[in-house]
Amino acid sequence: MAAPSQPRLTMEQFCGQVCAFVRFPPDHNAITAELTAHLEDHRDALLERNPELSLREAEAKAIQAMGDPE
Secondary structure, eight states: OOOOOOOOOOHHHHHHHHHTTOSOGGGHHHHHHHHHHHHHHHHHHHHHHOTTSOHHHHHHHHHHHHOOOO
16 A cells, blocks of 8 residues: 655745744745745756646655755
């Protein structure tokens, strides 16, 4: 029996989970901006190489490539 798949995180959720481990809240905006830029760049590169992907699929693959947010 296959393990149940984990729900897909959005970019915002991924960044929120990462920031949950940062104790200095003023840094959260900068961290979120940096992570979002990396995720968007990866998403766009995936879409360029694989035009058959939907935006949602490309975002999910970019988030997965970043690894566990913890």
